[in-house]
Amino acid sequence: MRDVSGHIVAPGLIDLHTHVYWGGTSLGIDAEEFCRKSGVTTCIDTGSAGPGNFAGFRRHVIEPCAVRILAYLHVSFAGIYAFSRTVMVGESEELRLMAPAEAVAVAEANRDVIIGIKVRVGRNSSGTSGTAPLDIALQAASEAGLPLMCHIDFPPPSYEDVVERLRPGDVLTHAFRPFPNSPLDPQGRVKDVVRRARERGVRFDIGHGKGSFAFKTARGMLANGFYPDTISSDVHALCIDGPAFDQVTTLSKFLCLGMPLDEVIAATTVNAAMALKRPELGSLKPGSVGDATVLSIREGRFDYVDVVGEHITGDRRMVSDGVAIAGKWWHPHGAFT
Ligand SMILES: [Zn+2]
Numbered sequence: 001m002r003d004v005s006g007h008i009v010a011p012g013l014i015d016l017h018t019h020v021y022w023g024g025t026s027l028g029i030d031a032e033e034f035c036r037k038s039g040v041t042t043c044i045d046t047g048s049a050g051p052g053n054f055a056g057f058r059r060h061v062i063e064p065c066a067v068r069i070l071a072y073l074h075v076s077f078a079g080i081y082a083f084s085r086t087v088m089v090g091e092s093e094e095l096r097l098m099a100p101a102e103a104v105a106v107a108e109a110n111r112d113v114i115i116g117i118k119v120r121v122g123r124n125s126s127g128t129s130g131t132a133p134l135d136i137a138l139q140a141a142s143e144a145g146l147p148l149m150c151h152i153d154f155p156p157p158s159y160e161d162v163v164e165r166l167r168p169g170d171v172l173t174h175a176f177r178p179f180p181n182s183p184l185d186p187q188g189r190v191k192d193v194v195r196r197a198r199e200r201g202v203r204f205d206i207g208h209g210k211g212s213f214a215f216k217t218a219r220g221m222l223a224n225g226f227y228p229d230t231i232s233s234d235v236h237a238l239c240i241d242g243p244a245f246d247q248v249t250t251l252s253k254f255l256c257l258g259m260p261l262d263e264v265i266a267a268t269t270v271n272a273a274m275a276l277k278r279p280e281l282g283s284l285k286p287g288s289v290g291d292a293t294v295l296s297i298r299e300g301r302f303d304y305v306d307v308v309g310e311h312i313t314g315d316r317r318m319v320s321d322g323v324a325i326a327g328k329w330w331h332p333h334g335a336f337t
Pocket of ligand 1: 018019046207209234
């Protein structure tokens, strides 16, 4: 038994958007190191691997890892294969790399760890291919009976063209991007197409990353009462030293912008579990997986920065004091060491 009075005991935190194919892809970071810092017990890799290199991800990273890793499989054959400070080639730009049949076969053979299909569209990731990679990925996701997670960056395609294609249960990540391809219109209202998508069950995920989260957009969305369904870090090699850092920092930003604590916790537990269709991961009820995260909220003055370089001073900071995985204390630190 441990005394956790004065702390928040949450279901094990889920980070719905990470890149943890360490060593196999240039953007991959070490999952265990990241999860220790973040209080995360389940991290979802989103498209680092495609059908051409998923076997190595499974054997060399997912299976030996102490924390649970689940994956959206990229529809592009080798996943995100050329993402670094010096070499940047979009894996959705060359349509010959699109591998829907191979993705369906690999997803079906790895149902225990593959929970969806991933695609990236936007000028940086798909060049001038527009929505073609998304349409191909949607076919693969439908065939496999899985949700899709779609990344969006600069146009083309437009936010509107992307979001109106998504089906109930699909996830739009980088949903609170800065302009261009922001979910807000120039008057600061949530675009109609975004509201309609939410009404039909499309999920809006943060995916902070290096270029995908702006305080200005988040303030506008929260002012409209539009909370993200899930808050995720999109941590990778180019944003782990800032501006994303880790999951507790990403969550703290929303706390400081005024999102209620219980909603912030839900966005990294129960809501994420629903996006994964793994409700047992977001719960502390008997019969769930036995993952828990102990958190505390520090008060003070803390500096936070977004992807366009805006700084805010927040009055709170969420920290992880340790986690239990499958009923066992994995990582005591902070108040418990
Ligand atoms: Zn990402």
